Every structure is written in structure tokens, then in C-alpha cells.
Amino acid sequence: MNLKIVGYVLGHLLIFMGLLDISCIPFSLYFHDNSLQALIFSFMITIVCGGLLIFTCKCDDEIGIKEGFGIVTFGWVAAAAFGGLPYMFCNMQFSFTEAFFETMSGLTTTGATVLTNIEVEQPAILFYRSLTHWIGGLGIIVLSLAILPTLGVGGMQLFRAEVPGPTHDKLTPRVADTAKILWKVYIILTFIQIFLLMLGGLGFYDSICHTFATLATGGFSTKNASILHFNSAYVDYVLLFFMFLAGVNFTIHYKLIFNRDFSALKDPEFLFFLTITVLSILFILANVYFSGIYDSLSKALQYVSFTVVSIVTTTGFATADYEAWPVFSQFILLILMFIGGSAGSTGGGMKCIRIMLILQVIRAEFHRLVHPRAFIEIKINNKIIPKEVVRAVISFFCLYICLFVFFTGVICLLRVDLITSIATVAATLGNIGPGLNLIGPTDNYAHLPFLAKWICSFCMLLGRLELVTVLILFSPEIWKK
Amino acid sequence: MTERLNIVIIGAGLVGSALAKFFFEENHHVTVIDRNPQMLESIKDSLDVLTIKGNGASPGVLRDAALDKASLLLAVTDFDEINMLACMVAQSLGVKYKIARIRDKGYYSGNDNKLFEEKLGIDKIINPENAVVKEIIQILKFPGATEVASFADERILEAGFHVNNPEFNDKTIAEIGKNILPRDVVLAAIHRKGKTIIPRGNNHLEKDDLVYLVAKPRSMKKIAYKISGLKEGSHRYIIYGGSRVGIELAMELEKLDAQVTLIEPDEDVCKNLANFLNDTLIIQGEGTDMELLKDEGITQAQAFISTTDSDELNIVASLLARHLGVKNNISLIRRNDYLDLLPAIGITTVSTHTATAGTIIKYARRSQVQTIFKNKEGQSEVFEVIVPENCNLIGKTLMEIDFPSNAIITTIVNNEGVTIAKGDTQIYANDRLIIFTLPEAIPEIEDILNQTKDSEGFTKRIFPLFFNKK
Numbered sequence: 036m037n038l039k040i041v042g043y044v045l046g047h048l049l050i051f052m053g054l055l056d057i058s059c060i061p062f063s064l065y066f067h068d069n070s071l072q073a074l075i076f077s078f079m080i081t082i083v084c085g086g087l088l089i090f091t092c093k094c095d096d097e098i099g100i101k102e103g104f105g106i107v108t109f110g111w112v113a114a115a116a117f118g119g120l121p122y123m124f125c126n127m128q129f130s131f132t133e134a135f136f137e138t139m140s141g142l143t144t145t146g147a148t149v150l151t152n153i154e155v156e157q158p159a160i161l162f163y164r165s166l167t168h169w170i171g172g173l174g175i176i177v178l179s180l181a182i183l184p185t186l187g188v189g190g191m192q193l194f195r196a197e198v199p200g201p202t203h204d205k206l207t208p209r210v211a212d213t214a215k216i217l218w219k220v221y222i223i224l225t226f227i228q229i230f231l232l233m234l235g236g237l238g239f240y241d242s243i244c245h246t247f248a249t250l251a252t253g254g255f256s257t258k259n260a261s262i263l264h265f266n267s268a269y270v271d272y273v274l275l276f277f278m279f280l281a282g283v284n285f286t287i288h289y290k291l292i293f294n295r296d297f298s299a300l301k302d303p304e305f306l307f308f309l310t311i312t313v314l315s316i317l318f319i320l321a322n323v324y325f326s327g328i329y330d331s332l333s334k335a336l337q338y339v340s341f342t343v344v345s346i347v348t349t350t351g352f353a354t355a356d357y358e359a360w361p362v363f364s365q366f367i368l369l370i371l372m373f374i375g376g377s378a379g380s381t382g383g384g385m386k387c388i389r390i391m392l393i394l395q396v397i398r399a400e401f402h403r404l405v406h407p408r409a410f411i412e413i414k415i416n417n418k419i420i421p422k423e424v425v426r427a428v429i430s431f432f433c434l435y436i437c438l439f440v441f442f443t444g445v446i447c448l449l450r451v452d453l454i455t456s457i458a459t460v461a462a463t464l465g466n467i468g469p470g471l472n473l474i475g476p477t478d479n480y481a482h483l484p485f486l487a488k489w490i491c492s493f494c495m496l497l498g499r500l501e502l503v504t505v506l507i508l509f510s511p512e513i514w515k516k
Numbered sequence: 517m518t519e520r521l522n523i524v525i526i527g528a529g530l531v532g533s534a535l536a537k538f539f540f541e542e543n544h545h546v547t548v549i550d551r552n553p554q555m556l557e558s559i560k561d562s563l564d565v566l567t568i569k570g571n572g573a574s575p576g577v578l579r580d581a582a583l584d585k586a587s588l589l590l591a592v593t594d595f596d597e598i599n600m601l602a603c604m605v606a607q608s609l610g611v612k613y614k615i616a617r618i619r620d621k622g623y624y625s626g627n628d629n630k631l632f633e634e635k636l637g638i639d640k641i642i643n644p645e646n647a648v649v650k651e652i653i654q655i656l657k658f659p660g661a662t663e664v665a666s667f668a669d670e671r672i673l674e675a676g677f678h679v680n681n682p683e684f685n686d687k688t689i690a691e692i693g694k695n696i697l698p699r700d701v702v703l704a705a706i707h708r709k710g711k712t713i714i715p716r717g718n719n720h721l722e723k724d725d726l727v728y729l730v731a732k733p734r735s736m737k738k739i740a741y742k743i744s745g746l747k748e749g750s751h752r753y754i755i756y757g758g759s760r761v762g763i764e765l766a767m768e769l770e771k772l773d774a775q776v777t778l779i780e781p782d783e784d785v786c787k788n789l790a791n792f793l794n795d796t797l798i799i800q801g802e803g804t805d806m807e808l809l810k811d812e813g814i815t816q817a818q819a820f821i822s823t824t825d826s827d828e829l830n831i832v833a834s835l836l837a838r839h840l841g842v843k844n845n846i847s848l849i850r851r852n853d854y855l856d857l858l859p860a861i862g863i864t865t866v867s868t869h870t871a872t873a874g875t876i877i878k879y880a881r882r883s884q885v886q887t888i889f890k891n892k893e894g895q896s897e898v899f900e901v902i903v904p905e906n907c908n909l910i911g912k913t914l915m916e917i918d919f920p921s922n923a924i925i926t927t928i929v930n931n932e933g934v935t936i937a938k939g940d941t942q943i944y945a946n947d948r949l950i951i952f953t954l955p956e957a958i959p960e961i962e963d964i965l966n967q968t969k970d971s972e973g974f975t976k977r978i979f980p981l982f983f984n985k986k
Contacts, residue, residue: 407811408808410790410799
């Protein structure tokens, strides 16, 4: 791997991260909180390190496949490391581990937190926390691609390594233009949601923070009780709607908004995603309602639909303590954590398209038993999926399960109980946030052992970059000259 | 005499020569252009037409063929691009009607018809595979039918069946008409041992007679099962051969919600098939592999259709399927020599070039003669004609007309609907008559229809080529 070009691109990324720090300063000034110094310090450190990297590694080599993986993975690690500075400067209880965890959780849009009392933190820092979600949602590398045209060379390598999904359709001939289109959609949705939340009586600050966390399918709130704090059906349903939108492939939004192409709604992955969501809501609603937890059906519907959408889109906002629900409902939620949103959305998990493909593969195998000489191709939406893609998806599925089992084992080794271990790995690998038992919707990750936090951070990175981009760096071949 | 037209045909392949033969026999001036001198030679041997060797899309060659004086261009080479280009040249030379054979659907699927009409000047696109698939689908709709033709916007059908039901044996036509056939079905002709007769009440039916019936689609379906002795079975169809016809047929059958199994030996072809077919079961194997056919449930199949590129393979596969108990066997055949042979052994034949030529002729004929159809066996023909306003027949009943004995008016179509002709049916102006006839009777029919109140002959109306383009 050509480390020089990796360092060069990373330098640009750090400058960009530094800009994030100062963009929180207006809030700091407005609220007169004590974060101004911390923000300026972090900005300066980040900028200087970035500048040094650019200065020392300056070159005009091309970004190859290997460099693409390196840039994306190291870029995310560096962003999480330097992005944690404001937390450390501002809250003296935060060790580097916790700061790194919190930033990684923000950037990967997981929404798992180690803060035990959110409301005492400085408003500007909480805004910064939501901002990491928003920036991480569509990918920090893709964003720098869209902003810094000098990095356009080899852009597809980076795009492929960072944007989730088994296949990558470029909307435009140039990858930088595609990135710009995705961001345009993202920004439009952001403005609409902020407006709608303010209409519901939220202040501008709360609206913007929650909007960032919704559209990135993150899950950070500015309140201890998460969304339950507002106790408003209107807010719940607005958030639910936008969480769902964020879990849908952004190219569908693009076609709807800019091309008025309503046939995009017939996209099979969208329909699959919708079906899974609706079915889960119905099952859990029946289960919860008949066990008599909520006295009115409308209340039950409000809490159940919000929770299901929050989990399936891998957002992780909470309104209800689903641990009080029957076990079967919790089981469905756990399964949803693995499925996740659509490819090309900001959601995490394995992605619906992969689950659809795996189901098709299973169906085809049964078909082959009855007709041994049948010629069967795996198809989605009447289009043949190339064999390589099918193979990649199957191996992704297996790898996901293997990693899940492996890391659950490791966390168990750290004497965390079984349910918590399972939920921790499922919730971080799938970028969801809240899990079950000790890390349930009313708890947080603060009490986990030091090592477990690092494993969680690593799982979040793995899940966000879809395993292979990160794991490939452990292969010696990447490092050969 | 018919008005003579100059017709230029580009491409002397199977379709081209079939068209040349047809138009030559109708007394038109035919010029055939092809690159291959051998093909031209074989046409010259059998027909008195002008042949020109050269590229049919080159303006020079087309000018040599006096295309500017022609009124109809038929571009039917195997190459879509040459056919389109030829039509474009013809457009600039002012030829009135241009018909192009285009196989690749990618050229005209969607809404590009305007482009074809205005820019390329193509009046009608003929897709050979499409034409033959349409024919196969018609036959499949009426089990046991050897061929099916439609008239009056598909409100009336003519179909041939082999009698395979003891109920019909050795009965006179009068008895059958009274007791077995529904009232709205006309038994128009019997073909037995190479001879076709228009039956009278005292003729007998025998086993394995080929009878031609004329009826409305619904009645035809009912009678089809009765006369051919077939039972309404599964909706499983087995196709052998992933040729263009095979693919298109499978696609059409998919639309009809049929269960389709397509057998194709070549892996790359299978891959291509999988691209187009979504509900069809594609089996990689030989259609002549008896075990494979049994495994895929051929015994319960409603029909077996062989559409490979080899006539011989198609015939063998169809024979095998027949041996395994499939009643409805259809083979795609290219060589004319085989066309007459196969129906005798219980295999229905379809061929791309006759279907294409048939479609082109149908189009070329639309005016007063709406449709003309030549039956495959025997020489009988069916045609549809509109009674002119000043015809002598108007006001008479069918009984009063002295119609030749080897022709029959089967159906009358007018604003009130479709009437199956009986002795007391009256004829009005602008009625459409659907007439079943042997060729000998045609001059006599022309005479009868020609007895008009003014001088204008009917012949001129019966065979005008595009007098009015709508």
C-alpha cells in the first residue's frame, strides 16, 4: 500500500474534522456554555496534525484499490480519535477510550452512549455529538469527495469501500456528482424535518439535534429520556416517518424528488423493507396489546411502531422500555437488528437486499432438488444477479454471523452476562445503539469493561464499513509492496 | 384483370421467395434483390420475376431495380439494419408503401413507432418470430387444431381439426349438424386423402378426416375438445429449444399464466434465457432425452412445442413427445418439403417464413378484401369481403343465390354482429362475407359478386393493393 497517498488524504480529512469543531462555536456562544475553549483547542490540534500530514505526505500518486481500503478504514479511525478531543477537553471524566467510543458511535450512526447524564453536558458539545451522526450518515469520505474535488481521482474506490450495499449504481458518470446528489437529497430532508419538528413545538436547538440523529439513523438525543421526554404523539410520528425515509435507499428519494419517477416505489428492496416493518409492527402490536401493558390501542400503536421503525432502521431512539414487553416481542426486535435498512441508505445492519438475496438462494436450492437439471439464476426484480455478487453476499452473511458469535464470546469472557453480550454485539455491529438487559433502552454502555468498549468501537466500525473494508487490512497481501 | 403493381422484394431467403411466389401468382411485377446469386438463381428457376444481384440498401442498386416506379417495397433480408436502410432509401425515392422485417425488438419496443414511420418511412414492421409465436398461441388455444386463422377483428375463427371422436364417425353432415355441432358452428370443408370437398348434407365423416370449421372463438373452443377427443388438461407446456421463437413463445405463455418448461442444451443460451424469462423453468438438457422429458412431467403436458433451429431435431423431439403421450405437438419447420409431410403423422407445423409472408400479405390486402388465408392442406382458401353498395346480391337470401358448389359463405359480419350463415340469411350492403372456397371457384365467385348495378367490376375491388391507406 502506498502510505503516502493515504496520509495525504487523511490530512485533508483532519482539516475537515477540525472544521466540524468550529462549526459548533455559534451554539457555544449562544448558550454561554463552557465549551468554547475546548472546541478551539480541539480545532487547533486537529488542524495542525492535518496540516502536518498534508505537508509531509504531499504527492500526486493515484488511489488504487488497496489505498482505497486503507484511506477509508484509517480515515474513520483517525476521525474518531481526533473527533473525541472536544469530549475530553470538556468533560474531565472522559478517558480517551470513552471519547473514542462516543465519537465512533456518533460517526458510525450507532447512537450507543457512555454518557450517564446527558442533560448536564454543554449544549454545544451535544450539538457536536449530533453533528457527528449527520456527517457520518452518508460517509465522511464521500463527503470530502463531494467537497474536495482534488480527491476525485480513484473516487470510485473510496465510494465502493464506504457506501453500504452489495452493488453500487452510480447515478451520474462522475462519482463526485453522485455524492453531491446524495447530499442534496440528505440536506433537503434535513430542512423539511427541522421545520416539521419546530411546528410541533420543539425549539430550534432540539429540532436540529434530533433531525441530525434521525436522518443519519443515529439515535443520540439531547435528553436523558430520549424521545419519551417530549411525550408527544406528533413528534413521535414525525420522527418515525423520517427514520423510515432514512432507512430507504437514497436513490429512490432522488428519483422521487428530482425526477418525479413514482415507479421507483416499486423497487423490490423498498417493498421488502416496508413489508418487514409493517409485519413486525403487527406482530409486536398484537403481542404487546394482548398482554395488557398499554390500556389503549392507539398508545400501543404509537410506542410499538416507533420502536420497530427505530430498531429496523438501526436508529435507536427510545420512547418505550421494550424490555417490559413480552419476550417474543424482544426476540423480533433482536432479529430486526440483524436485518437493518436498505442498501444505499444511512441505516446499518445486513441490509434488506442481502436478506432478499439469501432467501432467493435458499429457494433456488430447494428448486434444484426437484429439478436437478434446471438452470436457475438468482433474480431480483427480474434482473439476474451476477454470480460474483451472490457469492459475495453469501460470504458476507456468513462472516457477519461468525463475527457476531466471535465477539459475543469475547465479551462473555469479560464477565458480561449472556443476553447483554449478545445484544451488545448485535447492536454495535448493526449500528443500532440500545440493546437488551444491561444496555437496554433505559441504560447505557458506561458500565461496560474498558476492553469491551474498544471491542464495541471496533464492531461499530466493522458494521459501518460492511466488514470487508476493515478486515482486508489484516491480510498481509495489502501490505506487500 | 387485376391491376398490376411493381413490387420490389429485398432478400431472396425463405420469406422473400415465399412472398415472390405469392405476388407473382397474383400477376404483379416482382423484382427480387439479393447479394447471393445462388438464391436468386433458384427463384429465377421457378418464377418469372426480375432478379438483381447487389446490396439491397444501396441507392444505386435500388435505382437499377426501378424502385422509384414501385408502389411496394418489402425489405425482408436477415439483417434488420439493411431492411431499415432500404426503407429509408425507398422513402427518399418516393415509394408509397414500405414493409420491413425487423427481428431485434430493441429497435422498436417502447414508443419509437413514430420514429420508424416518419424518419425511416417504414409503414409496417414485421417480426417473423412474433408472427409465428402468434400462430402457435392461436393453435394452443384450440387444442388439436392444425391451424387457426382469424377474421373480422378476431370475432370469427377458422380452424382445421383431425376428427378423433367416435361420435362423429360415419355420420352424415346433416346428422352431425343437427345433433352434435352447436348451431353457430359451420363445417366448411373436409380434407380426406389429399382432396378437399365442400360438404353437402349427405356427405359422411370418417376417422382422421381433417375438417375445417368456422365459428366464434367461444364455440370454437368447446368444439375443439369435442372433435379432437382431447381432454382439458394442465396448463403445463414444454418447449424445446431456446431460439428466438422459443424465448418469445415462453414469454407469451408466461403472460397467459401457463406453467412453462423450456429445455435447452447450451449453457450460454440458457444464461440468455434466464435473462428474459422469469416464471419459466429452464432445464439444461436435450429435448430428445426421454428420461429427462419424463422427469419433467411430459406425460401431463398440455402441449410440446419444439423450436430449435434444426428441422430434423424438432421432428424427432415431437415424435418422441407423441410417443410419450402428448396429443398436441407443434414443430417449427423451415424446409417447405417437410411442411406437407408432418400433419399426416400427427404433428402440427408452423414456419417462420410462411407466418411472415402471411402477415405481410394480410397487411398488403387490407381494403375491401380484409383478409385472405390459404389453408396449409389442400388448396382451400378463406377470405373476407365487403359487399359493395350497388351489388346485385343485396336483398337476397343465401338460398336464392346460385353459389358455386365448391365454395360456401360461412359467416356474415355487420353492425349487428356476427351471424352464422343459414339458408334464410339476407345480404345487405357493407356486410362482410367470410367465404370458404376452393381455388377453382374463385372466378365464379368473382362473377357473382361482379353483377353490380353499375359498370365497375368487383375484381378491381377484390384485389386492390392499398387503394386507401388509412
